[in-house]
Amino acid sequence: MHLKTLAYVSRPLGYDPQQLDDILQTARARNGALGITGLLVSRWDLFAQILEGPAAAVDAVFASIGRDHRHVQVTLRHEAPADRRLFADWTMHDERVPAWLWSHDEVLAGRHVSDPPDVLMAGLLRLAAGRATAGAASAAAARA
Ligand SMILES: Cc1cc2nc3c(=O)[nH]c(=O)nc-3n(C[C@H](O)[C@H](O)[C@H](O)COP(=O)(O)O)c2cc1C
DSSP states (O other), X not given: OOEEEEEEEEEESSXXXXXXXXXXXXXXXXXXXXXXXXXXXXXXTEEEEEEEEEHHHXXXXXXXXXXXXXXXEEEEEEEEEESSOSOTTOSSEEEEOSSBSBOHHHHHTTHHHHSOHHHHHHHHHHHHHHHHHHHHHHHHHHHO
């Protein structure tokens, strides 16, 4: 089975927590059925998401995401074969951030689209690493 990783950014349209809950509910059900895992970073003015899983499944879900009217300016920033998953435990991890990586003015200026993709990937992985550490720490505390 060929795994791939894909990351994109977009701009929310009418962002609100209830809408985000709805998105995540659909996402987790479909991702679970298709073997997709990943991370969705959101704030009122920006979405950034990593999808990873079987290539055909990732492509199908990304096609749906591109047609979704709850966001605009869906821009693919990274796409590559993967030999392992970074988010194996998360059908879609929900990371609501008040501020992250770019200021609102930088997003308006398009930096999330024009910066090298490595900037986005490093920012996403940093968030994920923070979570993994927190998870490992609480698991260790639970065992103690
Ligand atoms: C920011 C954002 C992230 C989304 N992430 C996923 C996802 O990870 N997996 C998924 O199946 N749908 C996701 N969706 C929902 C899809 O756009 C789509 O509504 C859903 O997959 C149903 O597909 P369909 O409309 O082609 O039936 C997301 C939508 C938005 C706006």
